[in-house]
Structure formats: structure tokens, C-alpha cells
Amino acid sequence: MASESAYSFSLTTFSPTGKLVQIEHALAAVQKGSAALGIQATNGVVIATEKKVKSPLVDDSTVERLVSITDGIGMAYAGMGPDFRLLTRKAQKKAQEYYLTYKEEIPVLQLTRAVAKIMQEFTQQGGVRPAGVSLLIIGHDHDGPQLFQVDPSGAYFGWRASAIGKGYQQAKTFLEKRYADDMELEDAVHTALLTLREGFEGR
Amino acid sequence: MDSLIGVSGKGFVIVAADMSAARSIMAYQYSDHKILQLDDSKVLGGAGPQADRVRFLEYIEKNVKLNALRTGLTASCHGTAHYVRRELADALRKAPYQVNCLLGGVDADGSGHLYWMDYLATMQETKYSAHGYAGYFILSTLDRYYKEDMTLEQGKELIQTCINEVATRFLINQPKWKVSIVTAEGVTEEVTQPTVDLTDKIPE
Numbered sequence: 001m002a003s004e005s006a007y008s009f010s011l012t013t014f015s016p017t018g019k020l021v022q023i024e025h026a027l028a029a030v031q032k033g034s035a036a037l038g039i040q041a042t043n044g045v046v047i048a049t050e051k052k053v054k055s056p057l058v059d060d061s062t063v064e065r066l067v068s069i070t071d072g073i074g075m076a077y078a079g080m081g082p083d084f085r086l087l088t089r090k091a092q093k094k095a096q097e098y099y100l101t102y103k104e105e106i107p108v109l110q111l112t113r114a115v116a117k118i119m120q121e122f123t124q125q126g127g128v129r130p131a132g133v134s135l136l137i138i139g140h141d142h143d144g145p146q147l148f149q150v151d152p153s154g155a156y157f158g159w160r161a162s163a164i165g166k167g168y169q170q171a172k173t174f175l176e177k178r179y180a181d182d183m184e185l186e187d188a189v190h191t192a193l194l195t196l197r198e199g200f201e202g203r
Numbered sequence: 204m205d206s207l208i209g210v211s212g213k214g215f216v217i218v219a220a221d222m223s224a225a226r227s228i229m230a231y232q233y234s235d236h237k238i239l240q241l242d243d244s245k246v247l248g249g250a251g252p253q254a255d256r257v258r259f260l261e262y263i264e265k266n267v268k269l270n271a272l273r274t275g276l277t278a279s280c281h282g283t284a285h286y287v288r289r290e291l292a293d294a295l296r297k298a299p300y301q302v303n304c305l306l307g308g309v310d311a312d313g314s315g316h317l318y319w320m321d322y323l324a325t326m327q328e329t330k331y332s333a334h335g336y337a338g339y340f341i342l343s344t345l346d347r348y349y350k351e352d353m354t355l356e357q358g359k360e361l362i363q364t365c366i367n368e369v370a371t372r373f374l375i376n377q378p379k380w381k382v383s384i385v386t387a388e389g390v391t392e393e394v395t396q397p398t399v400d401l402t403d404k405i406p407e
Contacts, residue, residue, distance in 0.1 A: 101289050102278070102281075102283075102286055103281065104279065104282045104285075
């Protein structure tokens, strides 16, 4: 579709087929990133991600792929690390602002919506670009354990299990087969590791 | 000159306020509503200059509603109380609201809570409390007659006792009172009057 690329210069212009081409490109950046996946169990929720470093000389204790937003909410990503860092900081601040106002821990869904709002604003404001990450957000609150995914467009979804990044299609198929509603946390962790191993390349 | 009285018990909260709007020697009206219903499970009473009070109570009322629409959730009494306090605190060193508040609510788990807030953004959860001159007269009444396991009816009687005490001893006439009652079923409002006959106090 040659006409698509004619619209790829501008974040805020629709292409004739109704796409925002920059967001499509952002999703491509996500799909090249290291895999991450999440599974919701009856008594908890788990996210897992590959931490592969480019060289044995890298001090991998300084590479952060899983981050706590609060004591009850965690976040993982696939895509561009620096964009994840920015979103992590903003999410942590939103969580504390919520606490300052209500003296209550922010519910997982509300934090997800706040992050999704920020990511959507990156698709419709001047001088910025979409975030080159998809996020997996997990947490535990009054509504139990929850797992959410947020995409560069700002769309967010609640999942029982999901995968993002390299090999996410196969990972999702694998999860579809293995997921059960009555899974407990131990099983979920085990399944998460199995799923990552399926897509693991080499070393 | 506003009087606010609040009593919380197992599964209910009652907030009562006088309905007089007065200045100097003139009583303008006896239909001033000083308690606003925030939602099905919370009420907020305010005492202070009418302009500040109306502005602040309506501002909170609308923001609580907005938050409920945005999130699809009913906020907890605790969260709402802290939100109100934060609004008072933020405004304090800019454009303070001279409003003393009583926030009463019943949570989803059926427990009743009463929060006392003053215009300096002090806040304390209490079993019973009051604002205005009324407090000077009836905090001791409440100390004496309040019981933790009171029923709603007993709570209403206690409020009436307090209203009567204020009518007997406070020199300012407050002939009509609004009583907001919050239970797990929702919010109801009543208008009452003191039931004490002051001619009893005139010696033969």
C-alpha cells in the first residue's frame, strides 16, 4: 500500500484506510522487543519477562525489566526500554498523587487508565511520538488479582493471560491451551516459565 | 451561628444541621440546607459563612459525582473524607474556605463513619461530634447518652435530645433542623423541630 507510507510522516493524520501509521510503526517496535507475558490465577497474578543482555560484559543488575509502581502493582514491557522508564516514573507519580488525595492505594484499573491516558496523549499532541512499548500491568486490590495490557495507541485490555513482544503469537496460543480458570499462583508461575522457554532462542 | 451535630453507629450515620440563615439581628430564612447529599451513601454538612459554605459543598458534591462517573465506582467514605480534607488543605494558603464540615457515610460493608473537619483542614474520624456553639452544649450530652451498639432509632432520639438541649440553652433561636440519615439502604432526610416547651423553664 504505497499510499500508506505517504501518511507515515505525520502522527496526527489518518491514512485513507483509517490507520494512524505511526502507531502501527510503534507496534512494530514492540513486536521486536524481548518477550513478556502475564497470567492471572485465582489467588494472584504473575508477569514474567526475558532478561537477555547484548553482551556478557553488561552488568545485568542495572537492567530493569520488571518494576514496582506501588507495593501492590507491578509493570513489565516489550519494546523500547527508555520509553518504559518514562512511563514507570509517571505511573509511580500518579499512584502517589492518588494516595495523597484519598489516602488509599490506587486500584489497578485506575492506575492502568491513568497510564493509558498518558499513552493516548502521546498520539495526539504536538511534538511527541507514541511510546514504543506495550505494557503489562498487574496488581491485587478489592477486585482481586488483575492483569492489564496497554498498547502504544493507549488502548487497554484486561486479560486472564497475555503475551507481548517477540513470539507473542505463539506464546498466546500456548497460553490458550494451558490456561485454566482454577489455576493457582504456583501453577501460573510454572506455566509462565514454560511459555517463555518455548520461545527462548539459544543460550 | 450554624449548628452541626453528627452521630455514627453500627450501620448508620446521622448528621443534623439547623436551617437558619441569619445575619446581625435578622433571620432571613429557616430553609437553608446545610447538608448536601454526595451520593447514595454519603452526606456532607457544612457550617460557616453562607457564601463559602455553599461554594465548597457544591464543589465537593459535583467532584464526587464526576469521579463516580469517570471511574464507575462509589468511593469509600474514608477516601472521600481525605479528598475533602485535601481540598481544604490546598485552598488554605491560597483562598481558604471558611467551612467546618461533618462527613457521614456508610460503606459497602455496612459500617458507618463520621468525619469531623475544620476550616484549617484538620480531620478526625469520630463516633459523634459537632460544630458551632451547639458543641459547647451537647458534647457532654453525647458523652453521657451515646452507646456504640445504639440502634438507628436510638440514634435519632439522641439527635432529638441534642436539638432540644441546644434549643433550651443556646440564646439564638433555631426553630428548624434538617436531619440526614444514612444507612445501607441509602439516604433519607427529615425536618424536625425542638420538642422542648420552654414555658416549663419559667418558675411559678
